[in-house]
Amino acid sequence: WNLLTICFLLLGVVAAPLAAAETQRVHAGFCYFRYLLYDVNPPEGFNLRRDVYIRMASLVKTLRTAGDDWVLVLPPWGRLYHWQSPNIYQLRIPWGEFFSLTSLQANVPVMEYEEFIAENGGPFIDQVLVLQNYAEGWTDGKWEEKVDERPCIEKLMYSKDKQGYYRGWFWSYEETRARNLTCISAQGHASIMAPVLQKNITVTSVMLDRAETLLHDHYAGKDYWDTRRSMVFAKHLRLIGDDFRAKHLNSTDSSDHTFYSEDWTRMQAKLGSAKGGPYLGVHLRRKDFIWGHREDVPTLKGAVKKMRSLMKKHKLDRVFVATDADGEELKELKRYLPEMVQFEASTEDLELFKDGGVAIIDQWICAHARFFIGTSVSTFSFRIHEEREILGFDPKTTYNRFCGDSEKECEQPTHWKIVY
Numbered sequence: 001w002n003l004l005t006i007c008f009l010l011l012g013v014v015a016a017p018l019a020a021a022e023t024q025r026v027h028a029g030f031c032y033f034r035y036l037l038y039d040v041n042p043p044e045g046f047n048l049r050r051d052v053y054i055r056m057a058s059l060v061k062t063l064r065t066a067g068d069d070w071v072l073v074l075p076p077w078g079r080l081y082h083w084q085s086p087n088i089y090q091l092r093i094p095w096g097e098f099f100s101l102t103s104l105q106a107n108v109p110v111m112e113y114e115e116f117i118a119e120n121g122g123p124f125i126d127q128v129l130v131l132q133n134y135a136e137g138w139t140d141g142k143w144e145e146k147v148d149e150r151p152c153i154e155k156l157m158y159s160k161d162k163q164g165y166y167r168g169w170f171w172s173y174e175e176t177r178a179r180n181l182t183c184i185s186a187q188g189h190a191s192i193m194a195p196v197l198q199k200n201i202t203v204t205s206v207m208l209d210r211a212e213t214l215l216h217d218h219y220a221g222k223d224y225w226d227t228r229r230s231m232v233f234a235k236h237l238r239l240i241g242d243d244f245r246a247k248h249l250n251s252t253d254s255s256d257h258t259f260y261s262e263d264w265t266r267m268q269a270k271l272g273s274a275k276g277g278p279y280l281g282v283h284l285r286r287k288d289f290i291w292g293h294r295e296d297v298p299t300l301k302g303a304v305k306k307m308r309s310l311m312k313k314h315k316l317d318r319v320f321v322a323t324d325a326d327g328e329e330l331k332e333l334k335r336y337l338p339e340m341v342q343f344e345a346s347t348e349d350l351e352l353f354k355d356g357g358v359a360i361i362d363q364w365i366c367a368h369a370r371f372f373i374g375t376s377v378s379t380f381s382f383r384i385h386e387e388r389e390i391l392g393f394d395p396k397t398t399y400n401r402f403c404g405d406s407e408k409e410c411e412q413p414t415h416w417k418i419v420y
């Protein structure tokens with residue numbers, strides 16, 4: 001029995017005869033919830049943010065084992081650097097638009113930010129902790145885990161208002177304010193914050209800003225994979241992807257042996273059991289990945305040459321390409337590879353799914369390909385690897401990346417096995 005269960009039981013018994021307003025009071029009286037909020041460095045993209053979620057879920061699990069009833073508040077999506085489609089509103093997007101909340105809930109208690117505002121009695125956060133490294137770096141060049149309250153190193157992205165509250169970005173909820181703010185130097189895995197949140201800080205709601213500062217508790221361990229598996233894409237996006245597979249790629253779950261259960265706790269596909277649709281899946285990352293002239297990223301010509309050789313080798317006559325290439329590059333790519341299949345969202349689709357939803361549909365389609373090749377150190381490609389691992393693909397068909405045209409040692413991605 002955890003606290004939440006007891007809490008709900010009490011609520012059920014006591015609250016039944018009471019009016020709604022009183023239920024609220026009973027709720028507050030019997031159940032002491034604490035809320036963990038977090039945010040990530042603004043320039044970080046969608047798929048690194050998904051990774052930071054895993055770290056925060058792990059921290060909440062640690063906090064909950066010690067007694068208090070912590071809930072993870074999901075930071076609304078918006079103002080992401082890559083989400084540049086014009087004329088669509090892409091702020092304050094709840095997680096439910098991209099992920100299945102019931103699936104997330106089966107891993108750790110979560111709530112949307114607007115639910116938090118309602119439950120908390122207003123847009124107030126008791127304490128913001130801005131995470132940072134140590135000004136002095138690693139002392140003696142030695143790595144050790146530590147956390148200390150320290151003066152803020154960088155210029156704060158918050159300012160104090162006339163009432164003494166802290167104002168900041170807060171996912172564009174400009175009415176949100178924080179009662180207190182301190183900087184914390186932290187070096188280590190996410191759960192090093194647990195003692196601080198339990199002992200040093202007693203207020204109800206705490207936000208960790210720059211949460212990416214904290215590392216994974218145990219990368220690719222059971223807890224990592226539980227959380228990762230719980231990040232089931234929202235059903236409407238999966239359905240669009242499935243329709244597209246059927247219509248354009250002759251790909252269905254029954255012919256491809258890619259069985260999926262929304263209840264992730266019941267999924268345990270054997271490696272090699274998934275066959276995948278009769279197409280090559282490609283994630284070709286461009287934009288900021290080519291601006292720096294990175295030597296591990298191919299030219300378009302080089303990439304197409306590799307695609308053709310893979311299609312031949314695996315006897316696939318179709319190729320699905322997910323890419324963030326800009327207009328010019330896309331034209332060039334289509335010249336080299338006229339038969340390529342792309343998910344092209346109409347204006348209405350884009351309004352409905354937003355750039356994030358379209359990215360998820362692209363990932364979902366790549367995840368169902370017979371053979372996949374991605375881009376070096378792209379978290380967008382990494383999340384596709386994981387999705388394919390969940391579906392039960394042979395690792396040989398998944399952990400592949402393009403090499404730069406003149407890259408010497410082209411190390412291929414690591415196979416991370418699911419721990420069930």
Ligand SMILES: Nc1nc2c(ncn2[C@@H]2O[C@H](COP(=O)(O)OP(=O)(O)O)[C@@H](O)[C@H]2O)c(=O)[nH]1
Pocket residue numbers: 044045046047048082083283284285321322323324355356358359360362377378379380381
């Ligand atoms: N739809 C779509 N968007 C992409 C694709 N590649 C990159 N993007 C966009 O660019 C962003 C890349 O940032 P991020 O998620 O951080 O991945 P990374 O930078 O490749 O590690 C994604 O979140 C998408 O918004 C793609 O193949 N399809």
Ligand SMILES: *[C@@H]1O[C@H](CO)[C@@H](O)[C@H](O)[C@H]1NC(C)=O
Pocket residue numbers: 147148149184196199200
């Ligand atoms: C937490 O409290 C302990 C004991 O009072 C103190 O030594 C430590 O520096 C505090 N840590 C933080 C991050 O405030």
Ligand SMILES: *[C@@H]1O[C@H](CO)[C@@H](O)[C@H](O)[C@H]1NC(C)=O
Pocket residue numbers: 127180181182200201
């Ligand atoms: C703000 O938080 C710090 C760190 O927890 C604490 O020492 C300080 O007393 C708080 N200030 C106020 C006004 O509550």
Ligand SMILES: *[C@@H]1O[C@H](CO)[C@@H](O)[C@H](O)[C@H]1NC(C)=O
Pocket residue numbers: 250255
């Ligand atoms: C689609 O795939 C099935 C096998 O799953 C195959 O029998 C059929 O010929 C394919 N159709 C086309 C148009 O490629």
Ligand SMILES: [Mg+2]
Pocket residue numbers: 044045046048379
């Ligand atoms: Mg990125």
